Amino acid sequence: MSVLFDLIIYITITIIFAVIRGGSLFIPVFYGIAVGILTGKINKHLHKRYQFDLNGKGNIFKTIIATTIYILINLFVVGTLRSSPDGNCISWLADIIQGYTSEPFLSISRYRGILVKENLKNGFWLLFMILDALFYAFAFMLAHGPDLPIKKNNTVR
Numbered sequence: 001m002s003v004l005f006d007l008i009i010y011i012t013i014t015i016i017f018a019v020i021r022g023g024s025l026f027i028p029v030f031y032g033i034a035v036g037i038l039t040g041k042i043n044k045h046l047h048k049r050y051q052f053d054l055n056g057k058g059n060i061f062k063t064i065i066a067t068t069i070y071i072l073i074n075l076f077v078v079g080t081l082r083s084s085p086d087g088n089c090i091s092w093l094a095d096i097i098q099g100y101t102s103e104p105f106l107s108i109s110r111y112r113g114i115l116v117k118e119n120l121k122n123g124f125w126l127l128f129m130i131l132d133a134l135f136y137a138f139a140f141m142l143a144h145g146p147d148l149p150i151k152k153n154n155t156v157r
């Protein structure tokens with residue numbers, strides 16, 4: 001029951017953000033962090049009374065499963081939304097890796113955000129997808145981790 005509930009949370013939140021990304025543009029690292037924190041916090045909040053040892057292998061296994069679901073759903077939903085009407089998500093993925101098509105994204109410069117179109121393709125697209133997934137995993141582990149005990153400040157007067 002708990003595993004199925006976790007999967008439903010991971011899939012639902014990831015689909016919502018993937019549709020937003022597919023309809024607008026890719027903001028590298030932002031989507032990964034936002035979805036990771038949201039998924040981890042909701043999962044932790046709903047499982048508070050059933051919380052297991054989150055320091056051990058269970059949290060790492062959940063992070064691997066959640067990150068895999070995040071990557072696959074993003075590729076499927078974004079590929080479906082961005083592919084041509086006669087294509088599919090697999091052909092879009094092959095086209096972007098080979099450099100025939102690209103995905104618009106938001107780049108952050110030193111002073112402002114810059115909308116860069118038709119530039120994120122080939123190895124750079126793959127690099128940013130991997131970075132996004134790594135930041136998702138990191139944010140998920142932070143948000144889903146155990147509560148740290150609050151120490152009272154023992155000051156000497």
